[in-house]
Amino acid sequence: MSIFKIKKGDTVKVIAGKDKDKEGKVISVNPKKGAVLVEGANMVTKHTKPSMANQQGGIVEKEAWLDVSNVMLVHEGKATRVGFKMEGDKKVRFAKATGKVID
Numbered sequence: 001m002s003i004f005k006i007k008k009g010d011t012v013k014v015i016a017g018k019d020k021d022k023e024g025k026v027i028s029v030n031p032k033k034g035a036v037l038v039e040g041a042n043m044v045t046k047h048t049k050p051s052m053a054n055q056q057g058g059i060v061e062k063e064a065w066l067d068v069s070n071v072m073l074v075h076e077g078k079a080t081r082v083g084f085k086m087e088g089d090k091k092v093r094f095a096k097a098t099g100k101v102i103d
Helices: none
Strands: 011-014 023-030 035-038 043-048 058-063 071-075 078-080 082-087 090-095
Touching: 011 035
Parallel strands: none
Antiparallel strands: 011 023, 011 071, 023 035, 043 058, 071 078, 082 090
């Protein structure tokens, strides 16, 4: 099992690729692929067949997976690296830029 430093619901900044400097909320995390889905970033067009959910079908814009190495956690308005430390008997994430505990 890989230990992921980014979780669902975190705000992240894209640091590489076509959407560099965009910020968004993490929709989904895939530890096996080492990838994240970020709201409004890495948008792709997908052609869909008509179905019960989408009667019309056609061209749909949706987010595509981004490699986790291309995003950075935003903490207190600043992009930062993430570390782990023990606080008592609990393992917590902390921002390397400020040293403050994230969760």
